Amino acid sequence: MKQQPRSSPRSARNQRTVSIIGTGSYTPEKILTNEDLSRMVDTSDEWITTRTGIKERRVAAKDETTSDMAAKAALKAIEQAKISPEEIDLLLVATATPDMIFPATACFVQKKIGAKNAACLDVSAACAGFLFAIEIAQQFITSGTYDTALVIGADKLTSITNWTDRNTCVLFGDGAGAAVLGHRGSAHGVISTNMGSDGEYTDILFMPGGGSKTPITAQNAHLNLQTIHMSGKEVYKQAVTAMLAAARRAIDEAGLTVDDIACVIPHQANLRIIEAIGERLGIPREKVFVNVDRYGNTSAAAVAIALDEANRSGRIKSGDYVLMVVFGGGLTWASTIVEW
Numbered sequence: 001m002k003q004q005p006r007s008s009p010r011s012a013r014n015q016r017t018v019s020i021i022g023t024g025s026y027t028p029e030k031i032l033t034n035e036d037l038s039r040m041v042d043t044s045d046e047w048i049t050t051r052t053g054i055k056e057r058r059v060a061a062k063d064e065t066t067s068d069m070a071a072k073a074a075l076k077a078i079e080q081a082k083i084s085p086e087e088i089d090l091l092l093v094a095t096a097t098p099d100m101i102f103p104a105t106a107c108f109v110q111k112k113i114g115a116k117n118a119a120c121l122d123v124s125a126a127c128a129g130f131l132f133a134i135e136i137a138q139q140f141i142t143s144g145t146y147d148t149a150l151v152i153g154a155d156k157l158t159s160i161t162n163w164t165d166r167n168t169c170v171l172f173g174d175g176a177g178a179a180v181l182g183h184r185g186s187a188h189g190v191i192s193t194n195m196g197s198d199g200e201y202t203d204i205l206f207m208p209g210g211g212s213k214t215p216i217t218a219q220n221a222h223l224n225l226q227t228i229h230m231s232g233k234e235v236y237k238q239a240v241t242a243m244l245a246a247a248r249r250a251i252d253e254a255g256l257t258v259d260d261i262a263c264v265i266p267h268q269a270n271l272r273i274i275e276a277i278g279e280r281l282g283i284p285r286e287k288v289f290v291n292v293d294r295y296g297n298t299s300a301a302a303v304a305i306a307l308d309e310a311n312r313s314g315r316i317k318s319g320d321y322v323l324m325v326v327f328g329g330g331l332t333w334a335s336t337i338v339e340w
């Protein structure tokens with residue numbers, strides 16, 4: 001039986017309830033299978049499947065930008081929320097692959113969807129960005145500064161993938177997911193959030209080139225500095241530890257127990273990481289949402305797409321406690337529990 005939260009931080013602080021009132025997602029048409037990859041680098045479907053659980057991923061068209069994908073996901077979320085784009089006060093795009101270094105990708109999305117009254121900015125927290133952005137939006141709505149926020153996780157990781165590096169190129173894909181947050185008098189909503197970072201590990205998952213430290217020049221263009229660099233084993237270890245701790249903290253702070261959670265939506269990076277977290281938390285496999293097999297790791301979009309799929313497929317229902325937990329370069333991690 002579902003228990004009531006013992007000491008919800010929301011009710012304790014007598015805050016406005018912030019609900020997710022619409023979700024949407026978009027993934028590009030083009031599918032790149034493990035078989036396709038085995039013709040590009042020295043790998044196999046068997047290796048990729050057993051090490052990661054990924055079978056295929058989506059690849060955006062050359063001229064399809066992060067903001068294009070973000071806008072498509074956003075319009076679906078807006079439609080489901082039954083609001084007009086003009087009602088959006090705050091528009092956040094979590095991404096590690098912005099259209100340009102500036103202006104913010106959120107500004108491009110604003111123009112594409114007609115959210116002309118929104119304040120727009122990007123959130124840079126790599127794969128953890130969507131939940132960082134949810135937390136930021138939640139704070140603004142809770143405080144009464146804004147009423148409605150559009151939060152998007154969108155990434156075109158294939159634009160920063162080194163297609164000759166089998167250690168990384170098999171892991172990533174493109175896509176976008178979005179959520180509209182508002183307070184509509186519903187008792188249901190976000191009841192617990194956590195964010196954390198550890199700058200000691202900036203060198204285990206990063207893109208060294210293209211920023212102010214190492215601009216890409218004619219002299220260094222051949223070094224692949226504008227692609228993802230990763231120490232896979234170290235990232236794996238850190239991801240399990242950080243996501244597990246963040247999940248436990250969110251459950252604790254919500255005043256819930258593991259048994260109360262109806263659905264866990266973890267960052268979709270690797271099936272083995274997802275299973276390790278599920279097992280250590282003691283959550284049955286059927287309560288853990290997985291789509292990494294179809295999309296690979298879409299970074300900030302991963303949990304956003306999964307949330308939309310879980311919502312639209314009826315996998316999560318009104319009143320369910322949904323735990324989302326993410327991890328990314330930085331290191332960054334976050335967890336959120338929503339009473340759906």
Ligand SMILES: CC(C)(COP(=O)(O)OP(=O)(O)OC[C@H]1O[C@@H](n2cnc3c(N)ncnc32)[C@H](O)[C@@H]1OP(=O)(O)O)[C@@H](O)C(=O)NCCC(=O)NCCS
Pocket residue numbers: 042043044047048051052127166167168170205230232233234235236239269270297327328329
């Ligand atoms: C990358 C990852 C799948 C590798 O799995 P692993 O179990 O650590 O890898 P293993 O130690 O079993 O294998 C490494 C070997 O496989 C090889 N290998 C790497 N990629 C390969 C591929 N695509 N195909 C075949 N072989 C591959 C390596 O060259 C290495 O060979 P070597 O031992 O001869 O040097 C795993 O470490 C991982 O998922 N890490 C986390 C990555 C992640 O989630 N990043 C994003 C976080 S937001």
